[in-house]
Amino acid sequence: MDTQNITTVRSLAEGFSYVMDLINEDVNDHHQKVAYISYRLAEEMRLPEVACRLAVAGGLMHDIGGVLKNQTTTMADIEQNTSAIAKAGAGILKLLPTKAPLSEIILYSQSTADRSETTDIHSWIQKIKAMPEHLRVPQYARLIGGIVHLADVITLIFDENASVLNQIQMVYDILTCAPEGHFHPWVMDAFKRLCKHESVWMDMLYEPSAFLQFIPESRTVSLDKLAEISEFASAMIDFRSPFTAMHSSGVAATAVELAKIVGMSEDECKMMKIAGNMHDIGKLKIPKEILEKNGKLTDEEFNIIKEHSYYTYMLLKKVDGLDQIAEWAAFHHEKLNGSGYPFHLPGERLHFGARILAVSDIFSALTEDRPYRKGMGKEKALSILYGDAQRGEISETIVSILDNNYDRINSAREKASYKAGRRYRESLNAAE
Numbered sequence: 001m002d003t004q005n006i007t008t009v010r011s012l013a014e015g016f017s018y019v020m021d022l023i024n025e026d027v028n029d030h031h032q033k034v035a036y037i038s039y040r041l042a043e044e045m046r047l048p049e050v051a052c053r054l055a056v057a058g059g060l061m062h063d064i065g066g067v068l069k070n071q072t073t074t075m076a077d078i079e080q081n082t083s084a085i086a087k088a089g090a091g092i093l094k095l096l097p098t099k100a101p102l103s104e105i106i107l108y109s110q111s112t113a114d115r116s117e118t119t120d121i122h123s124w125i126q127k128i129k130a131m132p133e134h135l136r137v138p139q140y141a142r143l144i145g146g147i148v149h150l151a152d153v154i155t156l157i158f159d160e161n162a163s164v165l166n167q168i169q170m171v172y173d174i175l176t177c178a179p180e181g182h183f184h185p186w187v188m189d190a191f192k193r194l195c196k197h198e199s200v201w202m203d204m205l206y207e208p209s210a211f212l213q214f215i216p217e218s219r220t221v222s223l224d225k226l227a228e229i230s231e232f233a234s235a236m237i238d239f240r241s242p243f244t245a246m247h248s249s250g251v252a253a254t255a256v257e258l259a260k261i262v263g264m265s266e267d268e269c270k271m272m273k274i275a276g277n278m279h280d281i282g283k284l285k286i287p288k289e290i291l292e293k294n295g296k297l298t299d300e301e302f303n304i305i306k307e308h309s310y311y312t313y314m315l316l317k318k319v320d321g322l323d324q325i326a327e328w329a330a331f332h333h334e335k336l337n338g339s340g341y342p343f344h345l346p347g348e349r350l351h352f353g354a355r356i357l358a359v360s361d362i363f364s365a366l367t368e369d370r371p372y373r374k375g376m377g378k379e380k381a382l383s384i385l386y387g388d389a390q391r392g393e394i395s396e397t398i399v400s401i402l403d404n405n406y407d408r409i410n411s412a413r414e415k416a417s418y419k420a421g422r423r424y425r426e427s428l429n430a431a432e
Contacts, residue, residue: 007321009219015319032208035059037151044190051140058105058148065089086110097228101141108145146184230277245424246417250364252276253416257409275328282311328353332361337392355395
């Protein structure tokens with residue numbers, strides 16, 4: 001495998017846009033539209049390409065704090081809690097393995113205009129270009145936040161069920177009547193110029209994936225970088241609930257140790273880490289009240305829970321190059337005897353990586369501490385795992401390997417879980 005070309009930034013961005021829609025159907029396509037308009041505004045302002053691409057990323061991620069503030073369930077709720085969501089989102093984005101100032105952009109995306117720049121935009125850009133390279137990009141954060149803020153408002157005003165061109169003047173009138181200082185004046189000037197370009201607004205409403213054209217297809221993502229990004233995805237998933245705040249990290253750590261012990265290659269171990277971190281990404285679709293129900297689930301509720309593996313498969317398969325990882329991650333509730341869900345695959349269809357993930361998922365769920373109970377000890381956890389294996393559900397070979405290397409594997413799980421728990425608490429504090 002060429003670890004330098006496992007996927008592309010464009011494909012990851014497309015997958016992330018599906019994730020944002022999965023979290024909340026009420027915001028369907030909203031983030032793609034904001035990303036598109038953000039780029040168009042930045043382009044109209046003649047910002048450097050690096051700043052224009054940051055505007056796309058900011059548009060895609062501006063409501064990511066809704067993962068933490070997950071009591072918000074509708075677009076109206078989100079817009080009434082923008083400051084809290086921006087603050088929470090900024091906390092989450094600090095976990096991204098990138099030097100790009102996305103955290104600051106999201107924080108600024110809900111603040112009023114900054115009038116500290118006393119010169120015109122073109123002079124300001126020239127001043128930034130004269131700075132050392134490592135200082136340039138952070139200088140754009142506040143302005144890009146202002147771009148995302150206006151783009152967000154614009155997309156909320158347009159009605160996708162009405163004629164686009166008949167709405168442009170109405171949107172113009174609403175925004176130009178906003179209180180002075182609510183929007184950045186440079187961004188407003190760009191918006192006024194964009195109003196003359198009908199195709200921009202038609203693209204926004206009728207072609208929400210148009211933002212992808214602004215992400216070069218040539219930009220690739222290595223396996224190492226994807227493994228780092230998967231840690232961020234793990235945090236997104238687990239931040240949904242304190243009940244599972246450490247789960248994905250524990251599963252990933254367990255799976256990697258098992259993969260190393262059985263002699264899987266270095267690249268396969270990295271793939272296992274990614275699969276473990278992302279195995280529950282489909283749970284972003286599951287309502288919090290079901291995830292955190294204190295008591296037995298009804299049949300209807302359990303059916304909703306069972307859907308998460310399918311959504312994990314659907315989302316990961318959308319990203320180029322992740323077919324194998326998608327199967328390892330999404331098949332963690334399949335059983336060797338075919339009794340699992342949601343695909344009811346026979347044992348011969350389950351790759352060894354998927355079998356490792358299945359054991360790792362159960363082991364982590366049994367042994368990790370949760371708000372309502374302490375994790376199980378070695379004897380009880382292994383008794384349950386061997387029972388599952390004897391019923392033909394999971395691999396007895398892998399359970400035996402776990403048993404024979406229990407201290408090593410459990411230590412790795414505990415270390416990863418502790419780190420994830422601390423990360424969760426710190427992000428909650430940052431969101432206050």
